[in-house]
Amino acid sequence: MSLGRSLLTFALVGTCLSSQASVVMTGNRVVYPADAKQVSVQLTNQDDFPNVMQAWLDSGDEQSTPQTARAPFMLTPPMFRMAAHSGQTLRLQFTGADLPKDKESVFWLNILQIPPVAKGSEASNQMIVMLRSRMKVFWRPAGLQGSPNEMNKTTTASVSGRKLSLTNNSGYYASIAHVVVTIANKPVKLGGEMIAPGATKAWPLVGTPMGDSVQMTWINDQGAYLSGALPLKH
CATH class of the missing domain: 2.60.40.10 (Immunoglobulins)
Structure with a gap:
């Protein structure tokens, strides 16, 4: 439930090289303690080819884009290339907002995977598929009532x-x-x-x-x- 995957868009620019998201995130959610300076998220490219990745956070809008998304976090790097079978660390930093101190607030981390265009297919007018994954990010104040384990x-x-x-x-x-x-x-x-x-x-x-x-x-x-x-x- 903590991670969703969806087909984001199609573009007539190349060949479909991937039909499933093969760049995966470690864990099923991100917990950001309110007193943390930053938290890290690890990505792994399981493909035999490189992928271009774009990442952003939103406040619950499933149709968000890097241009329209709003969330009180700075994320680095926002766009990067991942070589085959390589890893990449994303860093999230809370930029400040008037959030409740007696309960969690939830945001969403979006990861867009853009596979490469096959050589020789640039003029073929075929489709490349870009896949987006969404993971919950919980901003967690200290001293909350209850426990995630109970x-x-x-x-x-x-x-x-x-x-x-x-x-x-x-x-x-x-x-x-x-x-x-x-x-x-x-x-x-x-x-x-x-x-x-x-x-x-x-x-x-x-x-x-x-x-x-x-x-x-x-x-x-x-x-x-x-x-x-x-x-x-x-």
């Missing part, structure tokens, strides 16, 4: 009619992988959601949940899947 202790569950609601009472974003409820004596898996601090998300149900608890699975800072039971308020 989201089950600060999340409450309730049911009203055919709707299950989870409320995140912590200062951290809750990256829910899935929730399992029992309906008609059968387990029903509900899809993932990211719940902001203090927010509530609801899932429609096909029936009335049974029992006095639901099982929640969430993703922590290291990308591990953790599970715990939540008391269910009817």
Whole structure:
């Protein structure tokens, strides 16, 4: 949930050399402690050929570009070439903003991968595919309520009619992988959601949940899947 990939654009300038993002980022998210001078993100080019890369941050606009994106971070380098099977370190530096001190704020790191044009194809009017990856960046103040490893202790569950609601009472974003409820004596898996601090998300149900608890699975800072039971308020 922390990393998304999408086809960004097509250009009639060459041959499609890559249909999958093959420059990968280490980790499933970036955590930026509020008192840090900077944090680093490691990229690795798994291709047998070089790629040109462009990077930028935005505040949640999936259609953002380097020209339109707005986020309180400076990122270096913003554009670079990665040789085959090489690595590159990106450095993020918080530039200052009036962000809440009692909860996390989330931003997005965008990585655009531009594969090379095959020799001899410049005039062929074929397509090159550019792929964009997006990773969550959490700006994290110190002393927040709760823990990313114990989201089950600060999340409450309730049911009203055919709707299950989870409320995140912590200062951290809750990256829910899935929730399992029992309906008609059968387990029903509900899809993932990211719940902001203090927010509530609801899932429609096909029936009335049974029992006095639901099982929640969430993703922590290291990308591990953790599970715990939540008391269910009817």
